[in-house]
Amino acid sequence: DTAVSQTPKYLVTQMGNDKSIKCEQNLGHDTMYWYKQDSKKFLKIMFSYNNKELIINETVPNRFSPKSPDKAHLNLHINSLELGDSAVYFCASSQDRLYEQYFGPGTRLTVT
Amino acid sequence: QKEVEQNSGPLSVPEGAIASLNCTYSDRGSQSFFWYRQYSGKSPELIMSIYSNGDKEDGRFTAQLNKASQYVSLLIRDSQPSDSATYLCAVNVNRDDKIIFGKGTRLHILP
Numbered sequence: 001d002t003a004v005s006q007t008p009k010y011l012v013t014q015m016g017n018d019k020s021i022k023c024e025q026n027l028g029h030d031t032m033y034w035y036k037q038d039s040k041k042f043l044k045i046m047f048s049y050n051n052k053e054l055i056i057n058e059t060v061p062n063r064f065s066p067k068s069p070d071k072a073h074l075n076l077h078i079n080s081l082e083l084g085d086s087a088v089y090f091c092a093s094s095q096d097r098l099y100e101q102y103f104g105p106g107t108r109l110t111v112t
Numbered sequence: 113q114k115e116v117e118q119n120s121g122p123l124s125v126p127e128g129a130i131a132s133l134n135c136t137y138s139d140r141g142s143q144s145f146f147w148y149r150q151y152s153g154k155s156p157e158l159i160m161s162i163y164s165n166g167d168k169e170d171g172r173f174t175a176q177l178n179k180a181s182q183y184v185s186l187l188i189r190d191s192q193p194s195d196s197a198t199y200l201c202a203v204n205v206n207r208d209d210k211i212i213f214g215k216g217t218r219l220h221i222l223p
Contacts, residue, residue, distance in 0.1 A: 006139060040215075041150075041198065041215070041216060042201065042213075043156065043216075044213075044217050045201040045210060045211070045212075045213075048210065056210050056211075090155055090156070092151040097143040097204075097209055097210070097211075098143065098204050098209075098211070099144070099161075099197050100161050101146075101158070101202075101211065102158065103156050103157070104155060105153050105154075105155050106154075
């Protein structure tokens with residue numbers, strides 16, 4: 001069974017479009033995250049939710065909006081996509097904020 | 113000073129030797145420390161976590177934590193070509209209650 005899953009795995013879209021990435025975890029964890037890994041492979045946190053409550057909101061453009069319908073799911077919606085949004089987006093989950101994080105397989109977003 | 117620093121490498125180690133990966137951090141209040149391995153095109157995979165000073169061993173991997181000197185290291189014994197990957201150090205930043213990743217060290221095991 002996949003512990004943290006993301007869909008889609010690949011996303012190719014044009015500038016200006018709106019897209020969503022979905023994440024689900026079956027580990028029973030309370031905390032979920034979105035990370036962005038750019039072309040230089042730097043892994044940077046974007047958002048974190050704990051029991052559906054937003055607890056970390058890094059300096060991310062307002063075009064990015066996370067939503068957590070329940071503690072097993074965390075989605076990321078991106079409006080008006082820009083070329084600079086091209087990256088791999090990872091979802092992760094952990095039992096609590098300072099514990100080990102488990103990552104999903106990633107979504108490679110390419111904006112053309 | 114950057115919050116979590118790692119030498120980007122590449123670090124080349126002969127097969128069968130010990131690979132030593134280092135990481136320094138700036139927040140003296142940090143309590144949680146992690147090592148992840150990331151193969152090219154894959155997601156980060158947790159190798160070790162360490163929370164107290166000293167060594168923690170798991171198979172061929174040993175994590176070492178020295179809070180006074182603010183560094184954490186990962187030793188890989190009997191290195192195998194399959195250990196070739198990028199190793200990410202992650203540390204909690206106490207004041208912000210979040211975990212920050214270093215930029216990673218690329219390790220290349222020479223057959």
